[in-house]
Amino acid sequence: MARTADGRAAVTPAADVPVPHDITGRAVPSAVRTDASPAIDGAESPAEYAGRARAKRPRNPLAGPYGHPLHAIAITLPIGAWTASIVFDVIAFFVDDASAFTTGAAVLVAIGLVGAFAAALLGFLDYGQIPAGTRARMVATVHMVANLVAMALFAVSLVIRWFAGFDEISVFAFVVSLIAMAIVGGSGALGGELAYHFGVRVADEDEQARVFGAKRR
Numbered sequence: 001m002a003r004t005a006d007g008r009a010a011v012t013p014a015a016d017v018p019v020p021h022d023i024t025g026r027a028v029p030s031a032v033r034t035d036a037s038p039a040i041d042g043a044e045s046p047a048e049y050a051g052r053a054r055a056k057r058p059r060n061p062l063a064g065p066y067g068h069p070l071h072a073i074a075i076t077l078p079i080g081a082w083t084a085s086i087v088f089d090v091i092a093f094f095v096d097d098a099s100a101f102t103t104g105a106a107v108l109v110a111i112g113l114v115g116a117f118a119a120a121l122l123g124f125l126d127y128g129q130i131p132a133g134t135r136a137r138m139v140a141t142v143h144m145v146a147n148l149v150a151m152a153l154f155a156v157s158l159v160i161r162w163f164a165g166f167d168e169i170s171v172f173a174f175v176v177s178l179i180a181m182a183i184v185g186g187s188g189a190l191g192g193e194l195a196y197h198f199g200v201r202v203a204d205e206d207e208q209a210r211v212f213g214a215k216r217r
Contacts, residue, residue, distance in 0.1 A: 051131035055200045063125040067203040071122040072195070077115030079184065081108045082154060086177055092169040102166040109158045109177065116151050123147070126201050136198040139190055146187035153180035 057066060064070035085108035092098035092105065127144060130137045157176040164170040194200045203211075 051134070053204070055130045055136065056202060056204055057129065059125045059129050063122060067207065069126060069201040071119060071126055074115065074119035074122050078112040078119060081112035081115060082177070082181055082184065085109045085112065086181060089169055089174045089177065098168050099166050102161070102169050106158060106161045106166065109154055109161070113151060113154055113158065116147070120147065130200060136194065136200060140194055143187050143190040143194065146183050146190070150180045150183040150187065153183070
């Protein structure tokens, strides 16, 4: 039996069976079985293929163009701001006048919250493209919930800082920020899995082949 490049069984539809097309209008590859084809391990149904193809496409222009999701860009602001806030907190422990660093850390936490809110809105757009009931959707849900928890903790940290004042570092606020940052790190790993393992909002292999096969002019 013929097999695809990745070792999966290739199924060629019968001549009188129309070849299914995905939501982009392109024909489904032969590795995807039609309704008239026998169920073979490793072969996708047309619905499964269409769902996977949809997860690669932007829901609307606000999510960013195909192959360039804005969510991946937006997350750099909160991650950078929150990381810098923790660095400022650490410095505040070792200087005589910590007010400049504690104030800066609070401002950075606030900037991170604003950026995280924007990133979350963009993430919701991509989340809606992932088919329900799939492992990718489950991972995306955990990723989303973890980020929302981290945002809530950073908001708590900001409130603690506000009421504690900025003359010296608040150990409680610092610990809350550390916990939140650890959650962000774990959530980021899940986000990487969504992109690099499941291919969410990643250009399909045909597009990648065209880019790598194109000759430089």
